[in-house]
Amino acid sequence: xxxxxxxxxxxxxxxxxxxxxxxxxxxxxxxxxxxxxxxxxxxxxxxxxxxxxxxxxxxxxxxxxxxxxxxxxxxxxxxxxxxxxxxxxxxxxxxxxxxxxxxxxxxxxxxxxxxxxxxxxxxxxxxxxxxxxxxxxxxxxxxxxxxxxxxxxxxxxxxxxxxxxxxxxxxxxxxxxxxxxxxxxxxxxxxxxxxxxxxxxxxxxxxxxxxxxxxxxxxxxxxxxxxxxxxxxxxxxxxxxxxxxxxxxxxxxxxxxxxxxxxxxxxxxxxxxxxxxxxxxxxxxxxxxxxxxxxxxxxxxxxxxxxxxxxxxxxxxxxxxxxxxxxxxxxxxxxxxxxxxxxxxxxxxxxxxxxxxxxxxxxxxxxxxxxxxxxxxxx
Numbered sequence: 001x002x003x004x005x006x007x008x009x010x011x012x013x014x015x016x017x018x019x020x021x022x023x024x025x026x027x028x029x030x031x032x033x034x035x036x037x038x039x040x041x042x043x044x045x046x047x048x049x050x051x052x053x054x055x056x057x058x059x060x061x062x063x064x065x066x067x068x069x070x071x072x073x074x075x076x077x078x079x080x081x082x083x084x085x086x087x088x089x090x091x092x093x094x095x096x097x098x099x100x101x102x103x104x105x106x107x108x109x110x111x112x113x114x115x116x117x118x119x120x121x122x123x124x125x126x127x128x129x130x131x132x133x134x135x136x137x138x139x140x141x142x143x144x145x146x147x148x149x150x151x152x153x154x155x156x157x158x159x160x161x162x163x164x165x166x167x168x169x170x171x172x173x174x175x176x177x178x179x180x181x182x183x184x185x186x187x188x189x190x191x192x193x194x195x196x197x198x199x200x201x202x203x204x205x206x207x208x209x210x211x212x213x214x215x216x217x218x219x220x221x222x223x224x225x226x227x228x229x230x231x232x233x234x235x236x237x238x239x240x241x242x243x244x245x246x247x248x249x250x251x252x253x254x255x256x257x258x259x260x261x262x263x264x265x266x267x268x269x270x271x272x273x274x275x276x277x278x279x280x281x282x283x284x285x286x287x288x289x290x291x292x293x294x295x296x297x298x299x300x301x302x303x304x305x306x307x308x309x310x311x312x313x314x315x316x317x318x319x320x321x322x323x324x325x326x327x328x329x330x331x332x333x334x335x336x337x338x339x340x341x342x343x344x345x346x347x348x349x350x351x352x353x354x355x356x357x358x359x360x361x362x363x364x365x366x367x368x369x370x371x372x373x374x375x376x377x378x379x
Contacts, residue, residue: 105164208224
């Protein structure tokens with residue numbers, strides 16, 4: 001009964017069929033030498049880690065997963081005892097034994113960090129070494145591939161580390177700007193040259209990976225042993241200005257209900273701050289969702305919602321738990337009607353990317369921002 005009560009307020013529908021469809025398309029983009037590493041950090045980008053990871057492993061055959069921290073890694077391990085799990089970011093050295101206990105692959109960001117991890121473990125720790133080729137965030141930073149390979153070789157000599165790969169992150173692979181394309185070319189060349197230098201030193205690692213979602217779509221390379229599929233796995237754009245491969249489908253829809261409908265006269269103010277005043281007689285519907293649910297206040301008087309397959313404008317400020325829309329042209333709108341904030345209704349569709357473009361962010365933030373109090377319903 002609890003789930004049914006939630007369904008009469010606000011909920012996110014997660015299509016596992018769309019997820020499986022997207023994995024099939026990504027597999028076709030990759031070369032036979034490249035496997036998918038599913039990026040499931042941030043609760044699978046807000047889609048719900050448990051169901052998403054289970055579907056990916058059991059129904060899609062995914063065995064590589066990427067997360068951001070030890071807690072996320074432990075959750076994936078509890079779901080997938082045999083999976084290969086990489087922590088892309090930092091784990092405090094005091095948790096090194098937990099990495100061993102859960103059989104997690106840790107990203108190494110510096111030689112100092114490698115030594116700190118070694119000082120706190122009793123057995124060999126699996127790791128991939130992160131190279132900062134131009135993202136400017138974390139990782140080994142060098143002027144030449146030769147000097148980078150030299151530092152990596154030193155890390156490989158540490159007895160308590162089992163180095164299994166190197167990786168980097170592209171800063172602008174989702175851009176069609178010529179300067180950004182050249183920049184990404186240099187990033188890719190640096191890591192592949194570093195890997196080749198390691199080979200010359202007699203160090204052969206199973207993995208070198210650099211493809212994120214954008215690179216998987218727009219510059220797929222057989223040299224990358226893994227493609228770290230993130231946002232495209234969930235059916236959204238790495239960058240809204242570029243097309244994504246045909247057939248990818250958004251995995252998340254967001255719905256709520258109309259709780260109240262009223263007719264207001266010209267001059268009536270709606271919501272906080274009196275930022276909206278009716279210019280004519282209008283029908284106003286109240287919808288059971290707000291910014292505490294992750295539907296941004298920045299959509300106030302800007303966003304649209306689908307009601308009976310037609311677009312209705314938000315009027316006034318989005319409140320913490322509710323918002324108001326103009327249903328003047330939809331006389332059949334009634335309390336209890338289901339409305340669509342993200343997803344399709346009839347011939348109309350609103351995507352997370354569409355919402356992001358309204359208030360100047362990215363689709364990633366929209367789906368990750370749908371709050372925990374919004375139940376995920378899996379279809």
